[in-house]
Amino acid sequence: MADRVNVSFFQELMAAVAEQGRALLPKALFRDEGGESIEVLSRALMSGRGEASGVAIARQLLNQFKKAGSDERLAFYRFLADDLQPDAGAVAEAARNYLDQPSDKTLARLQKASYSPRLEFFRRLNLAAGATAEIVALRADLLRHIKSDEALAAVDRDLERLLSSWFNRGFLVLRRIDWQTPAAILEKIIQYEAVHEIRGWDDLRRRLDPKDRRCFAFFHPALVDEPLIFVEVALMREMPDAISTVLDSRSADEQAPPTTAVFYSISNCQEGLKGVSFGNFLLKQVVEDLARDVASLRTFVTLSPAPSFARWVDRALASGSEVPVSADDRKALARLRDPRWVEDAQKDAPGTDELQSALMGLAAYYYLMARSSDERPVDQVARFHLGNGARLERLNWLGDTSEKGLREAHGLMVNYRYDLGEIERNHEAYADEGTVAASRAVRGLLRPLPKAKGLAVVPDLLALPGASKTKRTRNGEPQS
Template sequence: MARAGDLMNSLERLEGLSTSLLAHSREATVSSHAAEVIDAYESLDPKDRAAYFGFLRDEMTVDHDALRSAATSYLESPDEAGAVALGTASEPVRREFLRLLNTAPGGTRSIVDMRRDLLELLSKDPGLRVVDAAFLHVLRSWFNQGFLELRRLDWSTPAAILEKLIAYEAVHAIVGWDDLRRRLESDRRLYAYMHTALPDEPLIFVEVALVDRLVGSIEDVLTQPPAVDLAEPTTAIFYSITNTQPGLSSISFGNFLIKQVMGELQREIPTLETFSTLSPIPGFLVWLRGQSDEDLEWMDSGARARLPALNGTEWIDFPWAQQDLEPVLMQAAAHYLYTVKRPGSDPPRPIDSVARFHLRNGASIHRLNWMGDPSPKGLGESAGMLVNYLYDADAVVANVEAFVGDGTIAASDQIKELAAGRTVPATDVASR
């Protein structure tokens, strides 16, 4: 019982410190008050942290009397000054609280971590979304494009940062320092967005292979020795993009990152003509296994009859089984990427999250690659297939406008043919 009482006292103390921080907002000691709040929060267990977010929701709200007064004044005299006053009155107190919290040493880092904790609670307590809205509001302003530094990371980068790359890589795991060094060789590039408030933390990073052709196999990217004779690469392959901070979820860095890296590479290497990704299709097999015969009526009946083989893993071990399933799975994957939409999206958006990201940035679905990633993860997610999203500088703006406007997806003729259930010659789609 004593321990439970101590925990309750810790929570009550934190609530008191938080209220006091707002009261001392104009004092020189505000930074030390903010540090006390952060220390007190970090001492709580998960249950009491959840209760504290409830306190932020219930106690640090909008001043409704002030808002009502400002609204009345604006309606009576709808001028610019009244609009400003109305906007100020409509802001919940918790936003200003977070700004004050940011004055503590390392405050930004702590607020990002607090939001990580908060996001884990939203599915169980949707009422906390109003608290998340305050976190997201301030973090978007602190982490906008103007505060980000694009930095090329290489073998001379401090070890504290390089270690983070190994720990954070989420698409194709970096297996130790030798693997990392290969990804930083002269025919490779790794760029990250950095922020002064998190100096040793890459917020997002992209890995690039400089090659002489469009690549369809991740093994070719990760295991090939450095190309010592490749003086004039023609193709840049973006093969991995990793967001590192869960607490910065919903703050878009990737769209700026890819376009800025393209510009950097074009300036450094004028011979580059083609910019493409080599991307996973993470939800494909889960989607396909959930389809009924009715859902797959667009597919030839003979092709549908081969799909039950996917319920096991034996097909992976037999070349004849792979050959039998390849055209069926290629059609299904193209259909999934090009045709299947996210429920409730308006305008319609692809169900695949990676496709949404690249299409929103102006890419086109260019090519599917059979057995592009035969790792256990690749086989489990997409039957080993990878996809190239092509970034054509001359088409990016038009592609974005069409996708944002009415959901139109830019895709190659081969992808469109496959998505319609038609067979495409092997020369038109990468197959290994």
């Protein structure tokens, strides 16, 4: 409540400053019918007027932006991209001076010359009351326009840089979400859930049950009732292998204390904060808080989706690339084209073992061996958890048989384990060498690669944790 009072007071103060600033500015900037264009207001904001005038212009600019159509907004973004950028000549001259005579003074001049005017523009725009939330919304709109105009990417880089500073961990507040949380926030939890849909208030109440559930969210003082990211946790007796055991059931023995905290859903809420990292701080703090508050907890794991796995399988099979798929595997995997395959698999119909073996072998390769152009795992969820120091603990066959789970991952789900004694070591190994920390059970699922000249190529297990310190070059060959 104190946060709301403080923000409300600040907003009222800035609104009063803005109203006083209006009296000092040309009336044309504040015509009731439309006012000046966003570009004219932008130039006025950058003109060096006083703070009070700047607050008034910033508020008028944001008001105009809300009313602007798509074409006018695109013109505004192009103005930011073309007109508000460092002077190339001044940057080149400052760089030459620094190279000729390196010193603190010439370095300072280079830094000043290369500083983007867009950063100053958004800093001034943020003077208006409530502007931070509106700038976050502005970036969400900008990201949609970038798809059709890549020249706007420079504007986005500056804005992401600024938002990363404004939303750094020091400003974030961790709050537990429970049934006493204001309804406005609970409605947003339902709206923003991105992993496992919340089907109404009864479903939400179940997920917030204090007996065996927890939910935590990060908030920012400038967006008091807007969660930035939240995580849902189930307190259980064992590591689950299917999402149904988390969402649809209760512990058979409610008297037995939970031993396992399961992070089963992490949802980013603000599209305009894409690229600004919150999840790593959130999970680490929640683990610490749960370990302190629930003394019986010994294991911290996720039950995570594999949202890109099905697409990767399709591409791997179509390209004929060197993935561990035999002719028999291809025959078994062809069953995935039948919409009824999962029903047959749940009944353990003939051919289920062959399909499971082929799919899980591909999954092991996907997580342990497949790499993107930056030599990191191709799965974004894996990048997140491995980068936080988790271990790839288990791959779960038919972990999610919902329509979404089958479409995106052929039902696959993954357990990542956060071992408090290994997190830092795993993080360093992944950050420095790209090493994937994985259990023996996962490594044991790797299959031989397709035969080449009569020989089966076995994946290099020496590159995996617990075997060797061998490093690998960018092309995957061992480097001594």
